[in-house]
Amino acid sequence: MLRWLCPTLLIATGAGVASAFQCASDVDLGSVANVGRKGVTLDDATLQSCSNQLPQIWPNAKQTVASIRILKAWDPRWSDLDREAAWSNIEAYVTSTGAQVLLGTPLTCSEAQDEAAWAWTKEFLARLEPKHIMGLAVGNDLDAYQFQAGVSAACLRALWDEGGLWRRFGRIVSDFDALGFGTVPVTSVFTAGALQGAPFAELPGKARVNSFLMNATRVYGGRFAFTWSLSPMPQDATRCSDDLAKAAGCMGPGCAVAAQLRVLRGKMQLLTRSSTATLWLGEVGWPSAQNAAVGCPAWGTLERFRNFYREFLAWDLQIGGDFRPPDHIFWSAIHDAPDTSSDASGGGGVRREGLLSTCDSLRCKVRDPQYKLFNFVLEGQPANRYCSDAPPLFDGWKSGPQGCQDACELDGACGHASVWPQYHYGLHWCRLTRTCASTRYTKWKVSVYKKEALAPLPTPVPVVPYTTTSTATTSTLTVTSITTTSTSVTKTTSTQSS
Numbered sequence: 001m002l003r004w005l006c007p008t009l010l011i012a013t014g015a016g017v018a019s020a021f022q023c024a025s026d027v028d029l030g031s032v033a034n035v036g037r038k039g040v041t042l043d044d045a046t047l048q049s050c051s052n053q054l055p056q057i058w059p060n061a062k063q064t065v066a067s068i069r070i071l072k073a074w075d076p077r078w079s080d081l082d083r084e085a086a087w088s089n090i091e092a093y094v095t096s097t098g099a100q101v102l103l104g105t106p107l108t109c110s111e112a113q114d115e116a117a118w119a120w121t122k123e124f125l126a127r128l129e130p131k132h133i134m135g136l137a138v139g140n141d142l143d144a145y146q147f148q149a150g151v152s153a154a155c156l157r158a159l160w161d162e163g164g165l166w167r168r169f170g171r172i173v174s175d176f177d178a179l180g181f182g183t184v185p186v187t188s189v190f191t192a193g194a195l196q197g198a199p200f201a202e203l204p205g206k207a208r209v210n211s212f213l214m215n216a217t218r219v220y221g222g223r224f225a226f227t228w229s230l231s232p233m234p235q236d237a238t239r240c241s242d243d244l245a246k247a248a249g250c251m252g253p254g255c256a257v258a259a260q261l262r263v264l265r266g267k268m269q270l271l272t273r274s275s276t277a278t279l280w281l282g283e284v285g286w287p288s289a290q291n292a293a294v295g296c297p298a299w300g301t302l303e304r305f306r307n308f309y310r311e312f313l314a315w316d317l318q319i320g321g322d323f324r325p326p327d328h329i330f331w332s333a334i335h336d337a338p339d340t341s342s343d344a345s346g347g348g349g350v351r352r353e354g355l356l357s358t359c360d361s362l363r364c365k366v367r368d369p370q371y372k373l374f375n376f377v378l379e380g381q382p383a384n385r386y387c388s389d390a391p392p393l394f395d396g397w398k399s400g401p402q403g404c405q406d407a408c409e410l411d412g413a414c415g416h417a418s419v420w421p422q423y424h425y426g427l428h429w430c431r432l433t434r435t436c437a438s439t440r441y442t443k444w445k446v447s448v449y450k451k452e453a454l455a456p457l458p459t460p461v462p463v464v465p466y467t468t469t470s471t472a473t474t475s476t477l478t479v480t481s482i483t484t485t486s487t488s489v490t491k492t493t494s495t496q497s498s
Contacts, residue, residue, distance in 0.1 A: 020096075022057045023356055025364035026371045029060040029310045034317050039067030039102070039330045041283050042090075043337035043354060047071075048078050050359035051089035053410075054334065056097050059355045059364040061313055067134055068094075069102040069282060069330045073120040076113065083120075091127045100134035102280070102330070104189070107139035107168055109155035118172055125179055134328070135185040135225055136176050137282075138169050143194040143207040153205060160208040166215055173220075187225040188216070189282055192260070199267035210271075217272050226268050229283035231332055231353065232256050233299070240296035248286075248299075249307030253320025257284060265323040278327050284312070285332030285353035288365060300352065306366045309355070335359055358399070360406040376405045376417065376449040379436070386418035387448060388440035389433040397427045401447065404430035408451050417449045 032038060035058075046053065047070065058065055070090070074083050094101060105121040108114055125133070142165070146156055159165040173186050190209060194201045200210040216224045232247040234240050247256040261281070268277045286308035290300025298304075309331070317325035336354040357365050362373065393414050398404040401419045407430065408414035416436040420429035421444055436448060 020056050021053050022055055023059050023364035024362055024373055025060055025367040027060050027306075027364070027366050027368065028062075029306075029313055029366065032058050032061050032063040032313045033315060035063040036066045037317060037326075037328050038312075039069060039099070039328065040065060040334055040355070041069040041330045041332055042071065043333040043335055043351070044071075044075070045337035045354075045359060046334045047086060048075070048082070050335065051086040051093075053356070053359060054090070054093045055355070056093070058313065060309075060366050064097060065099055067100045067102065067328065067330070069104070069137075071104045071137075071140060072106055072117060073103070073124045074117075076116065087124055087127060090124075094128060094132050099132075101128065101132055102134045102137060102282070102328075104137040104140055105172065107142065107159075107165060107188075108145070109151060109159070111164075111168065114168065118175070122175065122179065125176075125181070130181050130184055133181060133184050135187055135280075136173070136181070137187050137189055137227060138172050139165070140189040141191050141229075142188055142212075143201060143209050144191045146203075146206045156207075157205050160206065160212075161204055166212060169212075169216070170219070183223075185223055185225045185278065186216075186220060187227045187280065188212070189227050189229065192228070192230065195263065195267060199270040213271055217277070222276075222278070225278035225280055225327075226264070227280040227282045228264055229332070230257055230260055230281060231283060231285050232260075234296040236295060240298060243296070244298060244304075248304050249311055251308075251311040251315040253318055258319040261319045261326055262321050262323050265319070275324060279324075281326045281329035283330055283332040285309075287352045288336075289350075289352040302365075305353075309366065331355065335361075358403065358406065360398075360403060360410050362406070362410045372454060374409050375452045375454050376408070377452055379448045379450055382421075382445040382447045384442055384445065385439040385448075386420075386431055386442055386446045387416045387433045387436035388438045389416075389435055393432040393434065395431050396429070397423075398430040399426055400428055401449075404428060404432070405449060405451075408432050408449070415451055417451065419447045419449065420444050421446075 040055070042051075042054070054068065055065060057063065068090075074080075074086075090101075093099065103121065103125070105118050106114055145151060145159070169188065176182075176184070176186070190200075194207065194209040197203075197210055200213055201207050202210040213226075232243070234243040243256075246259075251257055261279070264279060265275070268279065269275050286305050287300035288302045288305035290297060312329075312331060317329070319325055331353075333351060333354040335356050335358060336350050336352045355365055356363075363371065393411050394407055398407060398419075400422070404417045404419045408417040411432060413434055414432045416433050418431040418433070418436075420442075422428055436450070
């Protein structure tokens, strides 16, 4: 039996908006089927640290990305100074490509924090027109909130048994409508744990999902979208081979994801008495590396990641059984990002479902291991000097020499990277310059790398704004476990497209 894991932008150092970005690879995975109904989720790493690196073309393919899902407008733990730059990058991306946004805002035990988050969401909404907003997702993984550390029984009673969740949902939607978005779909995100019921979970003091969904469909009718996030995971070590056979590199009617969607469609039909309710698959992906605690080492490999992503691109969205296909689906992440769930899908506390490994990486994750665009040649031995050309293209912290080289690779103007020794938490001071015409003394032993091109850059492809002829609908849901039964602005001067 498969277990289902529900998942939970680079910031510019200079002025201006993000230019067109596309990762480079020597691997072409073919065309994107139903491209207008597929999008990608902005993970926390992308939103916080590399919002100027949103791919306008699907990695390893040639079609324009039609939609993005943003889980939250901002996080209070992040620097407020970076928020404006990130929002400007996303705004530029959306308006230049025509992509639509499924925008989220949280619902938690802290009403004050939720109100602050909603205020940020409204600020961000003011930058965009209704045609840019695919939907508003109020609350994420709501049924799984009971499992989060620090969530008290009193909080859960207030949210579910005393109607706090429903009242706050209604108030936010009323605000949303007053801003001019009254025809835009609304949704809440749940996990597969919500499917343990008839038709959905009704757990007093924990998660009254069935009551919530009944209220939402009664009040908002077809405007309410059901959203689910499905990332298949092995149930346990003893089921590893069987679960791999059902899920790996497979998205069609005979595969695990489609089987799960048939269950969802059936339960939605029981609740709404309609077979046409909007279903959004908010997140689906596959890890390129696996947390050893999962007990199935063969699950998370780069080869399986590549195969699953290829099938995602090629999938015609049919799920079989005469059921209506999902109305929209999202890949789970742009970049690998810290795992905020209680059940990690990636090694070392990182969700490795991103289409790029790290911020600043110009190379797509799916590529030949030996593929690279540039070579970085160490000029002599580390010495007490660094390239002092002014002004620098970048002067700040990066995660190791590779992180500094990645940033230089990404910036078409960069010719040299000066890397200081490790300081703390794997961080190194990094200075990028056009040349190394002048140097300056430092007490640290600095490694200076010269960037040399090895292959021509991909020919830039004009980005054609994606247009749609119908209003989109949204829903997002997160998944933990189910049995399939019927009962964030960074300066870049390089523009890459493929």
